[in-house]
Amino acid sequence: MTLPAPSPSTAALVTGASSGIGAAIARELATRGHRVVLVARSEDKLREVADQVVAAGGTADVLPTDLADRAARAELLDRVADLGVTVDVLVNNAGFSTTGPVADADVERELDQVEVDVASVVDLTTRWLPGATQRGRGALLNVASTIAFQPFPGQAGYGAAKAHVLSYTQALAAETKGTGVTVTALCPGPVDTGFVAAAGFTEEEAHGSVPRAMWVSAPAVARAGIDGLAKGRTVVVPGAPNRIGAMLAPLVPRSALLPLIARGHPALRRGRPTR
Numbered sequence: 356m357t358l359p360a361p362s363p364s365t366a367a368l369v370t371g372a373s374s375g376i377g378a379a380i381a382r383e384l385a386t387r388g389h390r391v392v393l394v395a396r397s398e399d400k401l402r403e404v405a406d407q408v409v410a411a412g413g414t415a416d417v418l419p420t421d422l423a424d425r426a427a428r429a430e431l432l433d434r435v436a437d438l439g440v441t442v443d444v445l446v447n448n449a450g451f452s453t454t455g456p457v458a459d460a461d462v463e464r465e466l467d468q469v470e471v472d473v474a475s476v477v478d479l480t481t482r483w484l485p486g487a488t489q490r491g492r493g494a495l496l497n498v499a500s501t502i503a504f505q506p507f508p509g510q511a512g513y514g515a516a517k518a519h520v521l522s523y524t525q526a527l528a529a530e531t532k533g534t535g536v537t538v539t540a541l542c543p544g545p546v547d548t549g550f551v552a553a554a555g556f557t558e559e560e561a562h563g564s565v566p567r568a569m570w571v572s573a574p575a576v577a578r579a580g581i582d583g584l585a586k587g588r589t590v591v592v593p594g595a596p597n598r599i600g601a602m603l604a605p606l607v608p609r610s611a612l613l614p615l616i617a618r619g620h621p622a623l624r625r626g627r628p629t630r
């Protein structure tokens with residue numbers, strides 16, 4: 356099992372390709388010869404990434420889509436087929452995090468998080484996988500997070516969403532063994548992208564609460580993800596400190612770990628009365 360070779364009739368579909376890790380993954384795949392189909396809501400940003408890909412000698416199409424919208428998701432693969440290509444590489448990368456105590460959360464935003472971070476991954480994967488297994492070729496990269504390795508008070512819904520993505524992807528990797536389809540969960544630690552601001556963290560909070568050694572750049576994360584996919588790795592955690600953390604987190608009793616995370620989480624510290 357490996358990354359399918361690029362061909363004129365195939366493409367890599369990357370969700371959340373308008374910025375950060377998704378844009379970096381699209382650039383990485385284009386550098387390796389794949390035509391890329393870029394999906395996110397912001398058409399202008401998608402076009403900027405597509406222009407960069409084309410300027411570097413690649414081929415890119417943009418399909419602006421709101422992945423929280425079930426009907427829009429349902430027609431996405433048909434829109435790719437209308438471009439005259441089959442999706443050989445599917446990258447479910449789009450995602451965001453709500454932060455703060457669930458007791459203060461906005462219900463619509465929490466449900467949108469489930470739609471984009473969980474339902475969209477399940478939806479696109481379930482629509483794509485039958486064709487890929489019939490063709491006997493394909494690669495699926497689902498972007499989870501190191502947050503998937505333990506519950507995360509302060510980002511409860513996001514942690515649970517990424518735990519879903521990790522568990523789902525590991526199970527799919529076992530199901531697809533021997534079919535010619537390769538499946539990888541990419542679990543980045545902290546990456547300096549639009550994610551930090553979208554989650555409502557200040558720069559100071561983000562960098563003050565996570566050691567510098569754990570931060571990995573978006574291009575390095577993208578390269579590790581695509582290398583892992585090409586090598587048939589089921590789980591990829593970029594950066595040695597993040598790999599150590601991901602190994603240790605499940606071993607620490609949750610009764611000890613979760614209060615520590617709750618005490619240190621900036622979005623929980625904000626509203627906490629001082630005594």
Ligand SMILES: NC(=O)c1ccc[n+]([C@@H]2O[C@H](COP(=O)([O-])OP(=O)(O)OC[C@H]3O[C@@H](n4cnc5c(N)ncnc54)[C@H](OP(=O)(O)O)[C@@H]3O)[C@@H](O)[C@H]2O)c1
Nearest residue numbers: 371373375376395396397422449450500545546548549550
């Ligand atoms: N940055 C980190 O520290 C970090 C760590 C671990 C895992 N991750 C994961 O990595 C992935 C990429 O995040 P990032 O760091 O690159 O953040 P980012 O720069 O904020 O990118 C998020 C991407 O998701 C897209 N997106 C959000 N909501 C969408 C929707 N409703 N429909 C379609 N696209 C949507 C955004 O595009 P539009 O706004 O244009 O729609 C954007 O392209 C996410 O799954 C995130 O959970 C990030």
